Amino acid sequence: MSLFRASVPARVCLQRAPWSPSSLSPPTFCPLPILPSVPAISSRFMSSFHQEPHKLLVIPGPIEVTDEVLYANAHPSMSHVSPDFIPVFGDAIRMTRDVLFTKDAQPFLIAGSGTLGWDQVSANLVEPGENALVLNTGYFGDSFADCLRTYGATVDELLAPFGGTVPLAEIEAALKAKKYKIVTFTHVDTSTGVLSDAKAIAATVRSASPDTLVVADAVCSVASEEIRFDAWGLDVVLTASQKGLGAPPGLSILVASERAIKTFESRKSPATSYYASWKKWLPIMEAYESGNAAYFATPPVNLIYAYHASLKQITKSSVSLEERLRLHKESSQRFKKGAEGLGLKQLPLDGSVAANGMTALWFPEGLGASDLLPRLAQRNVIVAGGLHKDYKLKYFRIGHMGVSAIDGERGDLDTVLAALTDSLAEAKTKKA
Amino acid sequence: MSLFRASVPARVCLQRAPWSPSSLSPPTFCPLPILPSVPAISSRFMSSFHQEPHKLLVIPGPIEVTDEVLYANAHPSMSHVSPDFIPVFGDAIRMTRDVLFTKDAQPFLIAGSGTLGWDQVSANLVEPGENALVLNTGYFGDSFADCLRTYGATVDELLAPFGGTVPLAEIEAALKAKKYKIVTFTHVDTSTGVLSDAKAIAATVRSASPDTLVVADAVCSVASEEIRFDAWGLDVVLTASQKGLGAPPGLSILVASERAIKTFESRKSPATSYYASWKKWLPIMEAYESGNAAYFATPPVNLIYAYHASLKQITKSSVSLEERLRLHKESSQRFKKGAEGLGLKQLPLDGSVAANGMTALWFPEGLGASDLLPRLAQRNVIVAGGLHKDYKLKYFRIGHMGVSAIDGERGDLDTVLAALTDSLAEAKTKKA
Known part of the structure; x- marks a missing residue:
């Protein structure tokens, strides 16, 4: 699929053939022509670039990315203060806002x-x-709690049951019992595929303790789950480039509300990190967004080009962001139904707390990672093992974000389900 | 130049025509076939990849990089725990040691x-x-002093005269007057092009205060200046990917001596950063080097591939690292002589403290950045302005690291000198 093929009529071929576990042929789907608002990077050789053949990567990040994104990552070396690069950085900042439906929050x-x-x-x-x-x-x-403690915070934790989320009533009770500067939650916990209700958590905090900042670790949810930064009253959304945002890993992406920035600016003591200090980075982000260069540390220029290329595909293509999020949900449901059809049970306790960008599945009785994952790899499908400390040998994880979720023409999830079907059958035969 | 063109006989065409300011034609030089010890990344399409035409980037980092490095940066998405990626990360760690002539120091x-x-x-x-x-x-x-203070260090500074270095006697006196945990110095200060004598500084510290750790900020010197980590008794060399190491920006590279690691391990208080904590990263580096995956944070997989590709060219090609360093020195001398021939004076107070990977030049009387830099850019040559707070409008900087320094076939420095010659003449005519 070339996302730059502008001759395809937009929003005409979005119909999919209904999928069922027995029909594994790839459904039809349309490419995504980029709308003209953000110009493509000049590309004399782009048309001849195709990424190397490789195994299908369906772990919950890094994810499969488009040729356009990889080609942008191979951009010739550029000065970080070049007039050609400054607007690319500025546009990346602006499009980051668009992905979170925020008007004025500050990206880093x-x-x-x-x-x-x-x-x-x-x-x-x-x-x-x-x-x-x-x-x-x-x-x-x-890990987030560990990090907060490293910088001197006094941390309380509300532990969710494995596969579940923290009940809102517990959050409310905790906030009424003690004053907290921030509440953090993992929007999608990559280790379990559990999705927390960001909107409800934000509303609960806003109501029970209006001054408390609401911080979403959204590494595994931005651009695969709906996040309405302004409407829900979030204060921080932090993420990375290699999941729903569809670029290579190596970029920390954080968006802070005006309230969060004010909280930072009214600190009594200086920030306790140098490299992560907003005092250093805020003027840099403001400069690049306003079309000027500024220097604190050399930005990852090539990766900014790649991230910019992916953001264009996410926010400026003929498939809107809303449609993209809907397609993630639809693909997730199709995949989860397919896995269920194979007798595989999900780790999240019920469907309402299951992520739309990934699926965590228990191994069937009698089988483990060594029975299934190498067989999938032999079929050129790379999934991830478990990560939670107590259960990591008992389940595995599949990512379905970005092109694997929205580009039906690729047929990625059908490929995964077919490989799962064969691998399970083979593993069970061997064990029998 | 294709560094993978293995059919060219090695070490045959290393002769250069002697360069003089009046003969600006590119000298002949040979490509660098990669020796067979570290296999190249499988590359079905590599031969058809060429980076986009672009202006010649000769700032002191990011620098021009090879097609092979950019192509590696466009590697398809890979799992950070993949058996294909683990040895690439491991080799990158090992080759990082090679660049610093160290046997056992620990790269991060x-x-x-x-x-x-x-x-x-x-x-x-x-x-x-x-x-x-x-x-x-x-x-x-x-900035390094600012960073140290952020984490609670009590910092004393010995200020060098602008364009010079700190006299060894001053260092010795300071170390005898007070006990210091570490001494830091900037090997090549990118802001001025001043080269400090790393070997002599290390020897002075070792002699005056044997327990004090010697820390070299070598961002602008690794792989363009000689650094004998073990022989000189250094404790930390820190650098980045986008200068002499010839890869895109975005990778922090640090090498620590056994003594530095022991100092860390015997801390009384925990490390004061989370993301930068060696407690987190040491097991990761050890795991990857020993052929196993481990997880703390997702590594920048594509950039590790790119860095690996560049390290192969630096440490495993037919031009040895020693030869590469000699060529940097030779190119630097040629360039500085050429600039002198144009009436341009160097910022460093004398030749013995001038870097070999970059040149800082005062603007001629009556001319400034706006007279010269845009004219160079019109001629497709991108240099950098000044950076030192007191003098930044009075000088400019040219980088000559990596391929621009060692690959005479490219003729980069001749291109720069020709553009400088024309731009100076034009600027002077306009002003006259």
Whole structure:
């Protein structure tokens, strides 16, 4: 699929043949011509670039990305203060806002893994000794709490049952019992595929403790789950480039509300990190967005080009962002139904807390990772094992974000289901 | 130049025609066939990949990089725990050691800008209240001191005269007057082109205060200046991917001595950063090097492929690392002589403190950045303006690292000198 093939009529071929576990042929779907508002990078050789043949990567990030994104990542070296690069960085900042449906929140695009977002929150928004409440749905809740403590926060955790979320009533009770500077939650916990209700959590915090900042770790949800930053009253959404945002890994992406920025600006003590300090980065982001260069640390220029290319496909193509999110949900339901048809049970306790960009499945009775994952790999399908400390050998994870979710022409999820079907049959035969 | 063109006989065509300011034709030079020890990435389409035509980038980083490196940066998405990726990461760690002539020091490869190296040093090696001595030769000395203070160090600075270095006697005196946990210096200060004598500084510290750790900010010197990590007794060399190492920006690269690691391990208080914590990263680096996957934060997979491709060209091609360093010196001398022939004076106070990977030049009397830099850009040559806070409008900077320095066939420096010659003449005519 070339997302730059502008001759295809938009929004005409969005019909899919209804999918069923027995019909694994790829449904038809249309390519996504880019709308003309953000010009493509000049590309003399783009048409001849195709990524190397490779196994289908369907882990919950990094995900499959388009040729256009990879080609942008191979952009010739550019000065980070070049007049050609500045508007690319500026547009990437603006389009990041668009993905979260926010008008004025402040994006930070910094070289780093998604993890760096935790440091940004911990070092800029919480002063040593202040209270933080972590809604813990798995591995990433543990780690965020660890990060907050590193920077001196006093952390309380509300632990969700494995496969479930923290009940809103517990959050409300905790907020009424103690004053918290921030509440953090993992929107989609990549370790379990559990989806928390971001809108309801934000509403609960806003109502029970209006001054408390609401921080969403959305590494595995931005651009695959709906996030209405302004409408829901979120204060921080932190994420990374290699999941729903469809670019290579290496970019920490964080969006902060005006309230969060004000909280930072009214700190009594200085930020407790240097590299993650918003005092350093805020003027840089403001400069690039206003069309000027500024220097604190060299940005990852090529990756910004790649992220920009992916953002164009997400926010400026003929398939709207809303449609993209709907397609993620639809693909997820199709995939989960297919897995169910194969007798595989989901890890999330019920469908309402299951992510739309990934699926976590228990291994069937008697089978484990070594029975299934190598067989899938032999069929050129790469999935991920478990990650939660107590259960990691008992389940596996499939990512279906970005092109794998929205481009039916690729047939990625049908390929995965077919490989799963064969691998399960083979593994059961061997064990029998 | 294709560095993978293995049919060219190695070490035969290393002769250059002697260069003089009046003969600007590109000297002949040979391509660098990769020796067979580290296999190339499988590349079905590599032969058809050529980077887009672009202006010649000769700022002191990011630098021009090879097609092979950019193609590796466009590698299809891969799992960060894939058996195909693990040895690439492991080899990148090993080859990083090779570049610094160290046998056992510990590399850290982390998504981030070079700046993150300062956080690693400040958060892992200095405990709050401990003393650090910064040898300050410009912008980057100021910033390293700022970073150390952010993490609670008590910092003293020895300021070099503008364009010069800190006298060894001053370092010795400071170390005898007070106990310092670390001494830091900027090997090449990118803001001024001043080269400090790393070997002599290390020897001075070792002799005057054997327990003090010697930390080199070598962002603008690794792979363009000689650094003998073990022989000189260095404790930390920190750098980034986008300068002499010839890859896109976005990777923080740091190498720590056994002594530095022991210092870290015997801390009384925990590391004061989460993302930059060696407690988190050390097991990851050890795992990948030993052929196993481990997870703390998703590594920048594509950039590791690109860095790996560049490291192969640096450490495994027919031009040895020693030869590469010699060629940097030779190119630098040729370029500086050419600039001198045009009446341009160097910023460093004398030749012995001038870097080999970049040149900082005062604008001629009566001319400024706006007279010269746009004229160079019109001639497709991108150089950098000044960066030092007091003098930034009075000088400019040219980078000559990596392929621009060692691949005479490209003729990059001749192109720059020709463009400088024309631009100066035109600017002077306009002003006259």
